[in-house]
Amino acid sequence: MFEVQLGGAAKINLGLVVVDMQNGFVAKDGSYDKLGMNTPLYREIIPKVRQLIDLCKSLDIPVFYTESVREASGIDLLTKIHTLLPKSREERLKIPICVRGTWDAQTIDELKPKEEEGDHVIIKRRDSAFQDTELRVWLQSAGINVLIFCGVDTSICVETSIRDAFNLGYDIILISDATASGMKNHYETTLARVRDYYGLEMNIERFTKMITNLNTARHKKGLDLIEYKQVIDNFISEFGLLDFRDFRVVAPEQAA
Numbered sequence: 001m002f003e004v005q006l007g008g009a010a011k012i013n014l015g016l017v018v019v020d021m022q023n024g025f026v027a028k029d030g031s032y033d034k035l036g037m038n039t040p041l042y043r044e045i046i047p048k049v050r051q052l053i054d055l056c057k058s059l060d061i062p063v064f065y066t067e068s069v070r071e072a073s074g075i076d077l078l079t080k081i082h083t084l085l086p087k088s089r090e091e092r093l094k095i096p097i098c099v100r101g102t103w104d105a106q107t108i109d110e111l112k113p114k115e116e117e118g119d120h121v122i123i124k125r126r127d128s129a130f131q132d133t134e135l136r137v138w139l140q141s142a143g144i145n146v147l148i149f150c151g152v153d154t155s156i157c158v159e160t161s162i163r164d165a166f167n168l169g170y171d172i173i174l175i176s177d178a179t180a181s182g183m184k185n186h187y188e189t190t191l192a193r194v195r196d197y198y199g200l201e202m203n204i205e206r207f208t209k210m211i212t213n214l215n216t217a218r219h220k221k222g223l224d225l226i227e228y229k230q231v232i233d234n235f236i237s238e239f240g241l242l243d244f245r246d247f248r249v250v251a252p253e254q255a256a
Helices: 039-044 046-058 135-142 154-167 184-198 204-218 225-239
Strands: 003-007 010-019 063-068 120-124 146-152 171-180 199-202
Touching: 003 204, 010 046, 010 135, 010 154, 039 171, 046 063, 046 146, 046 171, 046 204, 063 135, 063 154, 120 135, 146 154, 154 171, 154 184, 171 184, 171 204, 184 199, 199 204
Parallel strands: 010 063, 010 146, 063 120, 146 171, 171 199
Antiparallel strands: 003 010
16 A cells, blocks of 8 residues: 555545546447447547556555446436436447447556456446545445546546535545546646645656656655745645644655
């Protein structure tokens, strides 16, 4: 586990959530591709998601994959319970998408979860990674309180999962170049919402710098207090954060 003490009993413990990088949504010849949806934008982020997964695994940060599925019978379709549905949801009436047990529903080969490496797969049936799933129990069992998000679609399942996570008490980091939306304006809006209301938004290069510094700091004793204060000042300013030193006790070992 990647755990950093904040001073006293306070600490942060990170986990990565990879949202819906499935054949049906991302791959060529998947359901979305057959429907003519903007899947190339989804495929563009595959190398960054792979890089992020590898980085997290190298630092012993647990990885949780969500897979959004439907039953072949259609019992869990939105049209079974909703009356007022936007037309953007009608694709599920044309082609079965990510039916449980099919290739369509599986995570793409480039990112496929590996049980032998401790990867976890969360099966979900709605936009949120938390609704009617095991994710919260698993995170609590592991003591994870900070979630790193990537995957698709930025403005739908990723954002819904982020909102739920925040309201359940988790701190949020969204990796901007490891997430994608079929509509650029929706993508930009979600990034702005995360920055303004829910947590940190950064690209993988900035995240790598942050997590490398954290990893160094948690193994290092006797940090220079003046240097530490400057690092924290710069970090708070860069991401427009409340100064957590005003309401949390933080030790120098936690320099970001």
